[in-house]
Amino acid sequence: MxxxxxxxxxxxxxxxxxxxxxxxxxxxxxxxxxLDADSIDFVEFVLELEDTFGAEISDEDAEKLNTIGEVVDYIVAHQGEQK
Incomplete structure (x- = not known):
């Protein structure tokens, strides 16, 4: 992708x-x-990303993702990694 x-x-x-x-x-x-996203909003978003892209995002890595660009780069670097 x-x-x-x-x-x-x-x-x-x-x-x-x-x-x-x-x-x-x-x-x-x-x-x-x-986006005024609180921690619950962000956790739900991360779970949806994991389902959509089939990769696991650790809590430690998720804490470092602040912008859409950072999320895109993370998914690009980790695509294909299975949960």
Missing amino acids: TKAEIFDKIADIIADRFEVDRDQINEQLNFKQD
Whole structure:
């Protein structure tokens, strides 16, 4: 899966989960600052990412993911890793 395809899937998840206009989602979007995501919102988002992309994201790694771009890069680097 290409980086653009991964970004599109993640953007669709964010648009749906956080009720954000899809056109406003970019790689610099910050979960806490721009989406007002609390820890529960973020955990649910990470679980959905794991289901969507079939990779496990450790709690330690998840804590380092602040922007959409960081999530995309993480998925690109770990795609194909099974839970």
